[in-house]
Amino acid sequence: MLYYNIDKPSRKVSLVEAVMRSASEERALYMPEKIPSLDSSFFEHFSEMTLQETAYRVTEPVFGEDIPAEELRNIIERALNFDIPLVKLFPDIYVLELFHGPTFAFKDVGARFLAGMLDYFAGSINNEIKVLVATSGDTGGAVANAFAGKKNIKVVILYPSGRVSFIQEQQLTKAGENILALEIKGDFDDCQKLVKQAFADSKLNEEIVLTSANSINFARLFPQSVYYFYSFAQLKKNDYPVVFSVPSGNFGNLTAGLIAKRMGLPAVKFIASTNINRSVPLYLESGKFVPHHSFPTISNAMDVGNPSNFRRILDLYSNDIEKIRADISGFWFTDEKTRQAMKELYTRYSYIADPHTAVAYLGLKEYMKNNSCTGIFLATAHPGKFPEEVEKTLDKQVTLPVSHKTTSYSHHRKMAADYRLLREILKSSF
Numbered sequence: 280m281l282y283y284n285i286d287k288p289s290r291k292v293s294l295v296e297a298v299m300r301s302a303s304e305e306r307a308l309y310m311p312e313k314i315p316s317l318d319s320s321f322f323e324h325f326s327e328m329t330l331q332e333t334a335y336r337v338t339e340p341v342f343g344e345d346i347p348a349e350e351l352r353n354i355i356e357r358a359l360n361f362d363i364p365l366v367k368l369f370p371d372i373y374v375l376e377l378f379h380g381p382t383f384a385f386k387d388v389g390a391r392f393l394a395g396m397l398d399y400f401a402g403s404i405n406n407e408i409k410v411l412v413a414t415s416g417d418t419g420g421a422v423a424n425a426f427a428g429k430k431n432i433k434v435v436i437l438y439p440s441g442r443v444s445f446i447q448e449q450q451l452t453k454a455g456e457n458i459l460a461l462e463i464k465g466d467f468d469d470c471q472k473l474v475k476q477a478f479a480d481s482k483l484n485e486e487i488v489l490t491s492a493n494s495i496n497f498a499r500l501f502p503q504s505v506y507y508f509y510s511f512a513q514l515k516k517n518d519y520p521v522v523f524s525v526p527s528g529n530f531g532n533l534t535a536g537l538i539a540k541r542m543g544l545p546a547v548k549f550i551a552s553t554n555i556n557r558s559v560p561l562y563l564e565s566g567k568f569v570p571h572h573s574f575p576t577i578s579n580a581m582d583v584g585n586p587s588n589f590r591r592i593l594d595l596y597s598n599d600i601e602k603i604r605a606d607i608s609g610f611w612f613t614d615e616k617t618r619q620a621m622k623e624l625y626t627r628y629s630y631i632a633d634p635h636t637a638v639a640y641l642g643l644k645e646y647m648k649n650n651s652c653t654g655i656f657l658a659t660a661h662p663g664k665f666p667e668e669v670e671k672t673l674d675k676q677v678t679l680p681v682s683h684k685t686t687s688y689s690h691h692r693k694m695a696a697d698y699r700l701l702r703e704i705l706k707s708s709f
């Protein structure tokens with residue numbers, strides 16, 4: 280399978296390149312040249328399959344030419360070693376809980392799959408890979424945990440000093456010996472600038488194999504298609520039609536749903552549910568895409584004014600807005616509405632949702648006002664990750680299911696936002 284960069288479609292690259300290069304070419308969005316349809320035997324048997332088997336059957340047609348079957352199965356077993364339950368709240372309303380991974384957010388799915396894949400590539404190119412990533416909090420934790428202990432890979436994570444929560448800092452600094460957390464005296468933009476400088480440093484990139492674990496990476500995005508099939512398979516024919524409501528920021532999760540549909544998933548509709556960072560719902564309404572600076576909200580992992588995967592969606596539908604509207608409806612909500620939804624979920628269904636999940640519920644409800652269907656809304660984070668907001672809104676204490684496991688080992692340095700220092704660290708074998 281070859282991959283094209285949607286900005287330069289004529290130049291095609293291998294999977295290894297598409298996965299490794301999404302670092303060096305800024306905002307390079309790769310897509311596979313074909314999106315295969317799954318065969319009917321898959322749909323006849325998918326309701327009997329485990330999550331891991333579903334994952335294999337969905338990813339094999341895309342990755343199978345580049346990764347041997349046994350390796351792909353290994354990657355899946357290690358990456359998806361947690362449950363993704365579909366919880367029924369009401370006869371026609373379900374919530375798909377994507378937050379049972381080690382860092383309690385759906386980003387574990389993509390980050391763990393990518394880690395397994397890079398580990399396999401590192402072995403096959405016989406070289407150590409260095410992964411560099413800047414984080415404002417959540418992504419870093421999922422990446423650190425996913426790559427911990429991978430022996431051919433070293434990870435450097437930059438985070439802004441004093442701007443991440445205690446739990447997040449623990450997840451970053453105590454993940455494992457191959458993960459080095461650099462606390463940068465500066466803000467998130469300073470961190471990101473340093474990362475960009477490193478990727479633009481061609482001399483450095485000749486000396487070491489440097490890559491990124493950012494969320495536009497296709498190997499992080501595509502495995503998320505799996506849980507759309509897995510959850511759909513648990514419904515019965517008389518539940519159809521089925522819609523998914525996806526709480527969206529960078530739109531990787533929703534794009535994975537659209538790819539699933541292209542592979543044959545018979546979902547009728549996807550709902551792009553956002554907070555006031557609403558450039559995509561407004562696009563669906565007006566036909567014009569106007570990116571904006573991000574506004575802070577209580578569902579802060581979705582505070583994205585210019586979602587990077589939006590262009591992937593345009594590409595998938597050849598820029599045809601009518602076709603896009605046929606598959607996606609969009610709604611956006613204020614923090615006040617989000618808090619009301621958290622209360623409603625709790626009083627009606629005794630369900631405690633985090634703010635991101637509550638936005639997805641709102642989008643589904645809005646859609647179901649005028650359409651009869653079975654709705655699945657995606658729960659992207661455990662409420663215990665946002666204890667202050669949940670306690671303030673529901674007057675109820677929430678905790679994470681287990682105290683977060685970290686090693687006693689701390690691999691952490693505090694440094695100025697100085698590229699020369701970062702460069703030395705990347706060249707060393709820390």
Ligand SMILES: *Cc1c(COP(=O)(O)O)cnc(C)c1O
Binds near residue numbers: 386526527528530
């Ligand atoms: C990242 C994130 C999102 C947004 O996902 P995208 O794929 O960027 O749209 C939603 N909820 C939570 C909790 C997240 O961490």
